[in-house]
Amino acid sequence: MEGAEKSAGAVAERHKDEVDMTMNASAFSIYQNLESLPNKNLCVQGLNVLVSIISVLPRLDTNIKAPQVLIVCASKEDAAHIQKVITHCTEGQGKITARLATPSAPERPSKRAMVEDQVVVGTSGTMKSYITSKWLNTTSMKIVLVDEADGMFDQHETGRLHDTKKMLKIINPSGGNCQVILLSETSSERVKRSAMKEFREVGSWSSVVLEKPSHDLNCQYQIAQSCPETLSKISALKKDVDAAGMCKGGWVQH
Incomplete structure (x- = not known):
């Protein structure tokens, strides 16, 4: 681990504005080496969304009963599946809860019953409405994770892009402490260029490429x-x- 930190630090020193890394390690390595990167916001190519979520769960403060992670999915079906996986993964821990935020979700918050779950998984339109209606407090937000970000930047998903931009402007109006992670199956470089253009308010970006099969679910367990x-x-x-x-x-x- 010490060698990996020195290597990542050397790369960061050579590229102070932006860093591109190819990492042959488990998903945990991304977050363990994060401090070595000059830019906290990541465009990650080849990382399974479920592996990424398992990696960020230990960063949550279980004493805070407010949303700390938003997971923006491409479809309500994906969101429902991911929410079930998170619930299963946190059963033994008992202090982390995940809420589904889709048009067909069984529970709907209100000003009298605001969202208290640490993780919110859903579609961009529903989550945006929760935030703008002040049903979801963003002051404790640590991570916004966008799945299939490469598809979001395509023309046929302009609605998801618009909703995500709106959410990020509310959550992170001046490049605050919230980290944004964009997951993509295709070139993370292309996604990074799009992110730098569309999400200027969140700050700088790093591009990370993971080599297969180092990051599948078989590498992670609880x-x-x-x-x-x-x-x-x-x-x-x-x-x-x-x-x-x-x-x-x-x-x-x-």
């Missing part, structure tokens, strides 16, 4: 362990973290 005492927690963590400092499991349950 462990839930009962650790009632501090020493047992430390022992469990030591067991599940290898010599390189890479976590081999998921959460250690309190």
Whole structure:
């Protein structure tokens, strides 16, 4: 891990304005090496959306009952599937909840019943309406993740692009602390150029390309362990973290 950090740091030093990286590692490497990149907003090519979500869940503050991650999907079917996966992945942890935000979602928020789930998964139009109606507070937002961003920049998805731009202007009006991650199947360079043009208010971008098959779901898994005492927690963590400092499991349950 130390060698990887030095390598990423050297690349960042050579390219202070923008960085292009080819990473042959698990999805966790993106976020562990993020501080080495000069631009926190990412255009990522070849990363499965579910792997990406599993990677960002540990960054959530479970004490904050407000949205911290928005996942913008291309369709309501995709959103429903992803929401179910997140719910399944967080069952052992018990403190993270995910809400579905689509036109056909079973629950609809209001000013009296605002969204308190840490993760919101849905379509751009519905999420935009939640934000503009002030049903969804964005002050605690950490990550906006856009799936199939390459399709969003195509002409036939101008509606999703317009809605996403509107949301980002509200969430991140002056390049604040919220990170934007655009996932694409095609060239991340093309997506980065489009992002620099369309999302100027969020700041600079880095382009990341992941080599297959280093980032599929088989590389990610979750462990839930009962650790009632501090020493047992430390022992469990030591067991599940290898010599390189890479976590081999998921959460250690309190």
